[in-house]
Amino acid sequence: MPTTIKDVAKMAGVSPSTVSRVIGNHPKISQATKDRVAEAMETLQYRPNAIARSLANKTTKTLGLLLPNSDEDLLQNPFYVQVMRGISRYAQKAGYYILYSYTDHEEQEIKMLDELLHSKWVDGVILTTIRENDRCVEFLRANQHHFVVIGTPEEHGDEILWVDNNNINAMYEVVASLVEKGHKRIAFIGGPHEFAVTRYRLRGYQKALKHYGIPFQPEWVVERDYTEKAGYEVAKELFERAELDAIVTTDDLIAFGAQKALLELGKNEVALTGFNNTILAEYKTPPISSVDIKAEALGYEAAKLLITNLKEKSDVTHCLIDAEFIERESSCIKE
Amino acid sequence: MPTTIKDVAKMAGVSPSTVSRVIGNHPKISQATKDRVAEAMETLQYRPNAIARSLANKTTKTLGLLLPNSDEDLLQNPFYVQVMRGISRYAQKAGYYILYSYTDHEEQEIKMLDELLHSKWVDGVILTTIRENDRCVEFLRANQHHFVVIGTPEEHGDEILWVDNNNINAMYEVVASLVEKGHKRIAFIGGPHEFAVTRYRLRGYQKALKHYGIPFQPEWVVERDYTEKAGYEVAKELFERAELDAIVTTDDLIAFGAQKALLELGKNEVALTGFNNTILAEYKTPPISSVDIKAEALGYEAAKLLITNLKEKSDVTHCLIDAEFIERESSCIKE
DNA sequence: CACCTCCGTGGTACCGTTTGCACTCATTAT
DNA sequence: ATAATGAGTGCAAACGGTACCACGGAGGTG
Known part of the structure; x- marks a missing residue:
């Protein structure tokens, strides 16, 4: 027909x-x-007929995209939507299709990968999260499959493809901006230490302090949960120990909690910054400065990196994308 | 190998x-x-090998998903993400894959559909938006393709598959709830009349009034834009003409504007409701009551409907999903 | 005991494209 | 004039499955 x-x-x-x-x-x-x-x-x-063509040249011009199913990620700003848009933009340009799938846990994820790759549906996959000692990564490497990770895979460094937000630079910028405004006693509230982002952002913080010759105070650094409650508690604890100029955090949620604490303590002259530029950050009183991660660019570059390497082994294996520090009232001098 | x-x-x-x-x-x-x-x-x-199998039996077990690329939709709550999750959930259960693509305008959309259906051989597609006299729908019908629409296609009624939020019921519930609390002078602020949602929500409003024997006042109904500005202006205009008990709106954005107007006018006893349950609605002061659309269910049912009809012509061609009215301070009696 | 049925299986022709090999016919070198 | 060259094209065999058709043999029937 x-x-x-x-x-x-x-x-x-x-x-x-x-x-x-x-x-x-x-x-x-x-x-x-x-x-x-x-x-x-x-x-x-x-x-x-793309199917017949695929059968003949053993390539589908299709990429798989694995998305996490966790609710936290879903509610959090439109990060994944933007990533997906970016991927779609590049893929379309390069004549590729994108097949997506949500998965609940590692086991299901591997099952999906196995299905997708061995039944020859996709030429490569994009992973949007990565854990420590990620079994998916192991699986993909063991089977010599093409893939790219959004996030920094610490174990495999240069051997696998990845793109990530430049967390070190981003936090560096934040702290630098505060220092330039005259802040010196700057505390850091992060999420759990096992998350790579926490560590990278901490490194950015330290790098900035060092650059400006401000001594690093370990007792001003606290890593707890990625929750509002944690931010609130840690902020209160910090002020019991010392007087501070400013607080930087690794997530807006933490910043929201900290803001509440500052309000209760009447410390409205203390500067505060969040991270990830959640919609709500703009609507808090005062609006909270935050770091806008270029999610769409992450997706775009991930797709680009993978597709490029599909065609011919390239020597560029990763890509760091700069974020944008959005300054709002919370980190500006109060009168 | x-x-x-x-x-x-x-x-x-x-x-x-x-x-x-x-x-x-x-x-x-x-x-x-x-x-x-x-x-x-x-x-x-x-x-x-799924490819070989597809070639042999002329079916790919794959669905296409078209997403709009407009920024407004992106910023607006996680609607599409949830829809995608729902689709993925059912598709996985049924052994189907999903190819997604973002498109900017109708022309590109049709090009994509053509490609997807004629070249990539997807078995059917899911449309996530629908316009009046939608050319995509025409195209799909003309070529006898299987598809389902999320939204109500008014022109083709029973001839095509669709799932939608039950807008009439939802707005009915909202108004009923207000009436039960003693409100009688209830105004309606909607978006442009050409949007089907506006008309359906208006019908729910009218249905509720009728049910409770409250006379319908055409001058209390205003349809303008889906913007905060419009909400603000319309609310002010309404109060120049009459005293009101309550305002219902067809979107949170409109409600935000109206809330600002109410605040300026000092009318804090007037009840106000939004729609779509945006994250911000909960964080406004006072928190705004809104209607939570079950986006994931929409996606799930859309996939189900399409896949079911792929297997054998079923006589159920559409599905209305009830939303949930979330009551917050803005629509409760103020002391 | 011949015949029919039906179960379980193998042979084979596709599905729509790609691609290495071979062939034809001009063109150029000798 | 003849051989060598090479551009332009056709043939046929894949790619990995599916499904129709046919066939051998076991079991039932008259």
Whole structure:
């Protein structure tokens, strides 16, 4: 029923092979036949069958995208939507399709990967989260599959493809901006230490202090949970121990808690910054400065990196994307 | 290199056809050979090649999903993410894959559909928005493709598959709740009339008034834009004309504007409700009552409806999903 | 005991494209 | 004029499955 390459061939008076060559614009085809075939394709409304093509060249021009199913991630700002948009943008440009799937846990994730890759549905996959000693990564490497990770895989460094937000630079910028405004006694509230982002952001904090010659005070650094409650409690604890100029945090949620604590303590001259630029940050009183992660760029670059490496082994294996520090009232001098 | 059906056949000492039959668990296969084949598949770690299978039976077990690229939609709550989750949940259960693509405008959308259906051979598509006289719908119908729409396609009524939020019921509930609390002079602020949601929500409003025997006042109904500004202006205009008990709106953004107007006018006894249950609604002062649309259920049911109809023509062609009215301070009696 | 049925299986022709190999026919070198 | 070259194209065999058709043999029937 659908028009095939044979129909086109018949109409143009050539063999199917020739039509195929025209499509793949093979060099050695005369302009005359090229035109005849093109015309036939046009009038027959021919569309190559991607499935048949995939079978023949063992490549699907399709990428798999694994998304985490956790509720926290879902509610949190439109991070994943933006990532997906970015991926879609590049993929479309490169003629690739994207197949997505939500998974609940590692086991299901591996099952999905196995299915996707071995049943030959996808040429490569994009992972949007990564744990320590991630079994998915192990699985993918063991089976020599192509993949890219959004996030920094600490164990495998240069051996696998990844793109990430430049957390060190971002937090550096935040702290630098505070110092430039005259703050010196700056505390750091982070999430759990096992999360890579916490560690990287801490490094950015330390780097900035060092650069400005401000001594690092270990007792001003507390790593707890990624929750509002933790932010509130830690902020209160910090002020029992010392007087501070400013507090930087590794997440808006933590900052929200800290803001509440500052309000209760009447410390409205203390500067405060969040991270991830949640919608709510802008609507707090005062609005909280935050770091806007370029999620769409992350997706775009991830797709680009993977697709590039699919075509030919490239020597660029990762990509750091700069975030933007959005300054709001919470980190500006109060009168 | 990869193990094929032939390898399995050889190992089990049967023909490829038999292996194929075992996979598709064809009825007329003896238990003995079934076991032998199963064992061979297990030891060879055999995974059927989905591409080859698709080529042979002209079905890909894959659905296409078209997402709008507009920024407004992106910023607005996690609606689409939830829809995607729901789709993924059902699709996984039914053994289907989902290809997604963002599109900017109708033209690109049609191009994508054409590609997806004619080239990539997806078995059906899910549309997440629908316009009046939607050309995509026309295209799909003209080419006899399977598809489902999220939203109500007014022109084609029963002829096409769709799922939608039950807007009439939802707004009915909102108004009913207000009336039960003693409100009688209830105004309605909506978005543009050409949006189906506006009209449906208006109908719910009217239905509730009628049910409670409250006369409908056309001058208390204003339809303008889906913006905060519009909400603000319309609310002010309404109060120049009449004293009101309550305002219902068709969107949180409108409600935010109206809330600002009420504050300025000092009308804090007037009840106010939003729609779509944006994250911000909860954080306004006072928190704004809103209608929580079950986006994940929409996605789930859309996938279900489409896949069901792919297998065999069913007579259920659409599905209305009830939303949940979340009451907050803004619509409760103020002391 | 010959015949029909039906179960379980193998043979084979596809599904729509790609691609290495071979062939034809001009063109150029000798 | 003849051989060598090479551009342009056709043939046929894959790619990995599926499914129709046919066939051998076991069991039942008259």
